[in-house]
Amino acid sequence: MRRLSPIGMVALAVVLAWALAALFAPLIAPYPPGRIVTRDSLADLSVAFPLGTDYLGRDMLSRVLYGARYTLGIALLSTALACLMGVTLGLTAAARGGWFDMTVSRVLDAMISVPSLLAALVVVSSLGSSIPVLIAAAAVIYTPGAYRLSRAVAVNINAMDFVAVARARGEGTLYLIRAEILPNMILPVLTDFGLRFVFVVLLLTGMSFLGLGIQPPNADWGTLVRENVEGLSFGAPAVIMPALAIATLTIAVNALIDSVAGGRVTDGR
Amino acid sequence: MNAAMLRLVALRLVLGLLTLLIVSALVFTATELLPGDVAEALLGQSATPTAVAGLRAALHLDQPAWWRYLLWLGGLLGGDPGISLVNRLPVAAQIGNRLPNSLKLASITACVTVPLALTLGITTAMWRGSRYDRIVGMGIIGIVSVPEFLIASLAVLVFAVKLRWLPALAFRSGPQDFWTMLRLLAMPVGTLALVGIGQMSRMTRAALVTVLESSYVEMARLKGAGPIRIVLVHALPNALGPIVNAVALSTSFLLGGVIIVETIFNYPGLAKLMVDAVSTRDLPLVQACAMLFCAAYLALVLIADVVAILANPRLRQR
Secondary structure (H helix, E strand, O other): OOOOOHHHHHHHHHHHHHHHHHHOHHHHOOOOOOOEOOOOOOOOOOOOOOOOEOOOOEEHHHHHHHHHHHHHHHHHHHHHHHHHHHHHHHHHHHHHOHHHHHHHHHHHHHHHOOOHHHHHHHHHHHHOOOHHHHHHHHHHHHHHHHHHHHHHHHHHHHOOHHHHHHHHOOOOHHHHHHHHHHHHHHHHHHHHHHHHHHHHHHHHHHHHHOOOOOOOOOOOHHHHHHHOHHHHHHOOHHHHHHHHHHHHHHHHHHHHHHHHHOOOOOOOO | OOHHHHHHHHHHHHHHHHHHHHHHHHHHHHHOOOOOOHHHHHHOOOOOHHHHHHHHHHOOOOOOHHHHHHHHHHHHHOOOOOEOOOOOOEHHHHHHHHHHHHHHHHHHHHHHHHHHHHHHHHHHHHOOOOHHHHHHHHHHHHHHHOOHHHHHHHHHHHHHHHOOOOOOOOOOOOOOOHHHHHHHHHHHHHHHHHHHHHHHHHHHHHHHHHHHOOHHHHHHHHOOOOHHHHHHHHHHHHHHHHHHHHHHHHHHHHHHHHHHHHHHOOOOOHHHHHHHHHHOOOHHHHHHHHHHHHHHHHHHHHHHHHHHHHHOHHHOOO
């Protein structure tokens, strides 16, 4: 791994800052997120309320800090699940080949052709919107992408000489995956994890923005945008600030990946 | 068109239909995950057992799931996707009402997006590594990493609130002249175009760069062909397939954008209809909208595949 570029350093700092904000929200937030602290609703930026106040007169800074817990936590969990399922299926498909590979590839390819927000809407329409449903839906929606990548990488590594040598030594499939293939997949899988994390954040905040994601009184950054959206007609910061929070996180993660993996990030979902 | 091409096109068509079939099974299964009973949920807790049983029979809920899937699939193919659970109106009529609005939005967006995205993609690929390429690249990474509602909110903030050039709502009922319509649609189309240009131009750039780094382009350069000639005569004919594919695949991202944009601007299109149906949990309407969007997307990908096959010079003389 190379040294980070200056942009990469800034990006890493932003990502770490949000992670710390999420972890220590109760310690840094000036007010409890649910408490109405002023009569001045949808107020502008001020010393007392650095990010303004929301439609009920709650402190936006505290709400954004607490919102980071939902946005980061849920997205991290969904992404981890998606990558776990995708990598497991991808490795198995690459190692076993045959009908298993063909069936799984066909079905997951069909899943990719359903746009992600559409798929999430369909799931929520039947199961309702709760945090476990959202996590499961996002994980399943982004499994095919992780599968495609890990399968492709694993097939490549599988064809290398050192794997052939290990196989000739008489090692079993499980050993091959664990000792030979997996260690060589870590960088591409980590890069993919970051990309997928951004997609999951955008999907989940998008669902919340539509009112079909995290439900109040819980509030992620998408919910914060939605509940204050009426303030948009006079430019209240309560609408823009949580949206900017999402943007700083996603842009920073993308810039960080770009700087770690080198070159431009080209692939879609 | 020759036999080899015809065979490839036929294969693509079959694969596309197979994918659509799998997608329909996925959509149906996803909406069947609901534990409990739609009939009970609809009628509420005070419903009599006979009423529930009657509704169950009317909705075919007393039949096994695979049979309901076939009934539903048959209905979709025959143009009758059922009746709304919420307002008892035929789903087909509700979709028919909204379809023209969505097509209008889609076609205007396409007219703006595709030429701009192709220009950006081709020029950044031609001058890759230049300062122009890097600046455009950073802008594009910024746009595709940002939620659509941020772009839309900023647009409203700047053009409707601060500058007062444009109205904040996209829809007004009643007759309107062409200019009013353009002013009303400017922000929704602008937001969608930005999202689309971001995805499309970077996929176009990637496709063209692969071709520009191949050995026959190197050869053309060594023979002394100028950069414009290399791109137009040597690279573009070979990159046409991947570029058309890139354009079709980016509509997947655009669809997410349409859902957000129709909601934020209160535009009465299909995506808004679907979002409303999800919040009232009107399953037949959700299923039909989802299938319509997926079918449209798969059709675009299929057309792109066929164009790519037809445009592939290596398949031309055989």
